[in-house]
Amino acid sequence: MRVAAHLAAWVVLGLLLAVVGPAAARADLTVTLRWDAPVDLDLYVTDPALETAYFANPRTASGGVLERDARCAGHTAGEQVERIRWTTPRPGRYRVGVDFLEACGKASDREVSYRLEVEVDGRREEQTGRARLVERDPRVFEFTVPPPREDAR
């Protein structure tokens, strides 16, 4: 029985590694914007080549992809999320901007709080901020992706 349980645990772990592991290992850079108010915030991430990934340019030449785009249409209650991801990010300086274009008909929500998470190769940084309606803050956060380590090549 204990052998069977061990076996089952190893099978489950193996499946997890097979399915989740490689995906997680590829996720070298993710920038995630989270907020709770029922409005539409937009996330902008500018790569070291100065191309910006955002809702109107959801795929960049450097591999940036807007994975999650929160919208007014069809939004559900609770946490809202926008996420941009590079699987093999270029080293260099990245710039994060946040915009508040649409209140989704909620005239009362003219200033909302958000949380920003930047995860580079497993290391996470977080910060919070406030976005004002029809005002874009192009520089809420800047960070650097280091060149690949020698032992990782």
Place this chain on the structure above:
Amino acid sequence: MKLLGSILLGGLLAVRALAADPGHLVGRVSDAAGDPVVGALVTARHLALARSTTVYADAAGGYTFPPLEPGLYHLRVRRSGFRDRTEAVELAAGATVEEAVGVERETDPRELAWQLPANRWLALAVARLPDDAAREEFRRQCTFCHQQGSWATRVQRDPEEWRKIFALMARMGGVLSTRVRTALPEALNGAYDEASFVPALGERFTPPPPPDATASAAIVTEWEVGDVGSMQHDLAVHPDGHVYSVDTTQDKLYRLDPRTGERRTFDIPRGDSPLGGVFTTQRPIPVNADAYVAPHSLQVARDGTVWITLCLGNKLAHFDPRTEHFDIYPQQEGLYPHTLRLDGRGRVWYTLAVSNQVAMLDPATGERRTYLLPARTWKESLAVRAVPWFLWLGRYVDLDPQRAGDGPELPVPYGIDIAPDGGVWFSQLNAHRIGRLDPESGDIRVIDTPFSAPRRLRFDSRGNLWIPGFSSGVLARFDPRTGEFHTWELPIEPRGSETPYALNVDRRTDTVWICGTESDTLMRFDPATEHFTIYPLPTRVTYTREIDFDAQGAIWTSNSNLPAWQIEGAAPKLIRLELHGAG
């Protein structure tokens, strides 16, 4: 810096090699049957120099490059209706490489449509708008930063995404009326639907005509300057042979030496200007921009110094190439120094686009003047006067620029030029007018144009004023002596699909050169014969805003599509067209 350094070093080495022993690249372009592909654009890109040279295949399909620096080239052959063909060519010093290139016909209608320039796609969208007024507004407001209908903009979006795009563009000044905003999503989605563009552009494929015998003797050289974050707005040729250009989104002045390929970058002082300059609350800048002062237009003075308008910083800059020093002149009255020209006394005249003014600075005396231009209505006048209050108010309350779309439009003084008699002439883009300012009395006379959106205008040597009609797709000549206009439709098909941003007149010949801003072309107009010659440019999404000439008679322009990542190859460029290179 590394890239710039390597270009500089590569340029010097290559020039030394060229001076010693250039290489020669010749060949023929043919199709599968062996027939010549007339008018094919053959482009050799020198990788180390970040510079491309393009010649056109002649009536026999033959092409001949001018002497080229030895090195590794990417050779690309392009002609609408055929698949691009690209090869690597190593050109050794003193060698002659003969490269016969065969190209295959493209048969996929979707791919054929995709090859066509943006103006063809723009025409599909324009045709779906309800009336002429809506079409005019769309062309004027939605094509002044970037091509409309390029690969990056011919995109279907859901209504919410279009709404957000319109809101973003309104921040940049592209403010639409509610009725055009309402009509556009369906028009754009319909035009950019495969069910629409494949039959219209692919199955009934009509390639742009090949260059005629005159045009096919030309050589186009493109130097990559700046980067993906750049907006290479205007350029000016210096009498010493250098070419200066300004980067509106990165606050840079560039200097290219076409003889060596050397590129220098000068940081324009920002002083205490915040990001976005005096418009910091609205921030009418792209998200990847580092625009604090935003250089816009530039001209070389007789003493060899360079004057530059800083539109967001609300200043002028004066650059001395000998000392490499900038002097900055804040604009005390008015907003958005735009296009500038110098008069015969060395005075700097420029439009103030947002505050509906023309201004003058006399470097010799330090005198400065501003002139408020007439508005069409009291509402327009009120809107102009209210702008500074809105800028102030924007610090404290949410101001959505889209709300201005149904109100009176700002007249937007745009192009400016000095007549041979010293009169200062300007256009008011949104008011569809031109005007004359008497520099001595200050008297102002405005004239309605019989076409929409007069943009960057220029005088010829005989005192005729030449004007591009941006949203009307026309070239116009105005004779100030008789007050008569004469207009010509630009020869880009379909008619009316071109949005000429600027023109210039080579006063040595009075030949008029016009930006083919939507069609990746430059156009030459000979006033004596009233004949147009079209020069296809090699890079897709070549958005041009200014033209200048060098001492040898070559024509210069820059590719300033914003954002630059929409440009093929994602590199802004300075472009030279030599008329009789290979022929």
